[in-house]
Amino acid sequence: xxxxxxxxxxxxxxxxxxxxxxxxxxxxxxxxxxxxxxxxxxxxxxxxxxxxxxxxxxxxxxxxxxxxxxxxxxxxxxxxxxxxxxxxxxxxxxxxxxxxxxxxxxxxxxxxxxxxxxxxxxxxxxxxxxxxxxxxxxxxxxxxxxxxxxxxxxxxxxxxxxxxxxxxxxxxxxxxxxxxxxxxxxxxxxxxxxxxxxxxxxxxxxxxxxxxxxxxxxxxxxxxxxxxxxxxxxxxxxxxxxxxxxxxxxxxxxxxxxxxxxxxxxxxxxxxxxxxxxxxxxxxxxxxxxxxxxxxxxxxxxxxxxxxxxxxxxxxxxxxxxxxxxxxxxxxxxxxxxxxxxxxxxxxxxxxxxxxxxxxxxxxxxxxxxxxxxxxxxxxxxxxxxxxxxxxxxxxxxxxxxxxxxxxxxxxxxxxxxxxxxxxxxxxxxxxxxxxxxxxxxxxxxxxxxxxxxxxxx
Numbered sequence: 001x002x003x004x005x006x007x008x009x010x011x012x013x014x015x016x017x018x019x020x021x022x023x024x025x026x027x028x029x030x031x032x033x034x035x036x037x038x039x040x041x042x043x044x045x046x047x048x049x050x051x052x053x054x055x056x057x058x059x060x061x062x063x064x065x066x067x068x069x070x071x072x073x074x075x076x077x078x079x080x081x082x083x084x085x086x087x088x089x090x091x092x093x094x095x096x097x098x099x100x101x102x103x104x105x106x107x108x109x110x111x112x113x114x115x116x117x118x119x120x121x122x123x124x125x126x127x128x129x130x131x132x133x134x135x136x137x138x139x140x141x142x143x144x145x146x147x148x149x150x151x152x153x154x155x156x157x158x159x160x161x162x163x164x165x166x167x168x169x170x171x172x173x174x175x176x177x178x179x180x181x182x183x184x185x186x187x188x189x190x191x192x193x194x195x196x197x198x199x200x201x202x203x204x205x206x207x208x209x210x211x212x213x214x215x216x217x218x219x220x221x222x223x224x225x226x227x228x229x230x231x232x233x234x235x236x237x238x239x240x241x242x243x244x245x246x247x248x249x250x251x252x253x254x255x256x257x258x259x260x261x262x263x264x265x266x267x268x269x270x271x272x273x274x275x276x277x278x279x280x281x282x283x284x285x286x287x288x289x290x291x292x293x294x295x296x297x298x299x300x301x302x303x304x305x306x307x308x309x310x311x312x313x314x315x316x317x318x319x320x321x322x323x324x325x326x327x328x329x330x331x332x333x334x335x336x337x338x339x340x341x342x343x344x345x346x347x348x349x350x351x352x353x354x355x356x357x358x359x360x361x362x363x364x365x366x367x368x369x370x371x372x373x374x375x376x377x378x379x380x381x382x383x384x385x386x387x388x389x390x391x392x393x394x395x396x397x398x399x400x401x402x403x404x405x406x407x408x409x410x411x412x413x414x415x416x417x418x419x420x421x422x423x424x425x426x427x428x429x430x431x432x433x434x435x436x437x438x439x440x441x442x443x444x445x446x447x448x449x450x451x452x453x454x455x456x457x458x
Contacts, residue, residue: 017043020084027080027364028073029357034345037064038081041318041343045265048316060315063300063340065273065330066322068347071406074322078269087265088118088258094321095275097292107295110268111305111312118262119255119309126249134244139176141240142233145186147172176233185230190239255309266317270296274323277332293334300340350399350406355392358407359383366414374421378430381421390440391417394448402455416457417443 020039021032028035041062048059066074075091082089090113097107147169175181231239276289299305302315321341330344350358359367367383374381395409415422417440421433447457 013046015042015046015085020081023084024077024080027362028076029361030350030354031068031073031077031347034066034068034073034077034347037343037345038077038320042081042085045316045318049264057315060302061318062343063319063321064343064345065341066320066345066347067325067330068322069324069326069349069404069406071404071408072347072350073407074347075269075271078267078320078322082267085265085267086121087267088114088121088262089267089269090114090117091269091271093272094270094292094296095272097276097295107292107299108305110299111262111314111317112307114266114268114317115259115262115307115309115312118258118266122254122258122261123249123251126254127245130245130248131241134248135237135241137244138237138240139173141244142176142186142237143169143172145188145236146176146181146184146233181233184233186233186236187228187230188236188239189226189228190243191226259309259312262317263313264316268317268319270319270321272323273321273333274325274328277323277325277328277330290334293337297334297336297340300337349404350396352389352392352396355395355407355410356389358410359388359392366410370414370418374418374425377425379421379425379428380430380432381418382432382434384434384436386437387435387440390437394440394444397448398454413444416447419443 017036017039020042021035024035024039041064044059044061048056051059066077068074079089079091081087090110092110092113172181276292299314300319302313304311304313306312319341330338330341333341359365367388371381371383391410391413395413398413399405399409417435420443447454
């Protein structure tokens, strides 16, 4: 499944708003209003592609502001939406950017980073298409390394060359495919992309990643170094396969498709947008906050940014902003920015019933994750419904009495609950352990009862 304009095969018409919400429900509990908003925005992209004539270019995406406390699903909704649509997705934090003229990241790097994501996405898709052919070609190269032309597989070093027949090569191929040669080593030529100067610069504060990327390309253009390295057959096969994949991909066409997809299907999630909202009765640092908003405005409105892949337009990129807005409100954003985010949705804080659903309904529920981790040691844990309700109640109580960090509280509570099992699993052997309310209270009861301990540990 994909959005229109993503370039991926079929399924756009079937990705209706109801279907999108249904898919999001598999991973994110509740927050129906936010899911509906992003589903409509995604469907409007497909609708725009069906519009004929010049009007298509005039239809701009309706950007969204999600308002809600941390841990209620804002980022996860946007991330899952992009994955569902196979669209380039970039998450940035508004507080990491500074006004032009100050040390820090400039807002144009958002577009450059989005294009990099799109390039990787498209190249990965193209690589998946050609990998079977590449693996076959790598197999032939590996056979040549194992059995050089003009030698027999049974020859010893120093023996005169013989002429191996097809039967010898096919016998060696069967041994290779059967894993009988996995312990042998071959010498392969691999590309050395490491550059000490780039590595040193990469660790310096204030160095823009896009500038580093340009330097890497410049040094690469001067000629990539190759080195010969001895590898075991399985590792050599993988390395040779990737080299063949690189040869088979049409990089220019992939880059053009990536730019097109970034422009028409890109999703930028701007977190902590409330941190750059300047309250009217506050001064000082708020000047810089407003400056960041004004720098962001051209990109959100629609502009052209120069990247190493060429000019990229942001007119049809979907921007989803999010923030808790505890100390400010959306109306504290500059009017121009408010106008570019016409859709506002509020995400509700999570309560105990929501936590029960989060622990049981999603495909990636934490209870399933921990069960899978312990199963690798032969330990089977069985969650009772009452235990899950007890856990949900504890998480909700801790959120209420300390800081409300939403569903992230469940990670802390479950890690504390299963701490002994995770530590001792390799030594206790295969057994089944039921997780009951008594088990939960035994390990968490004292922590919850002591408010000071709760603040530090849960």
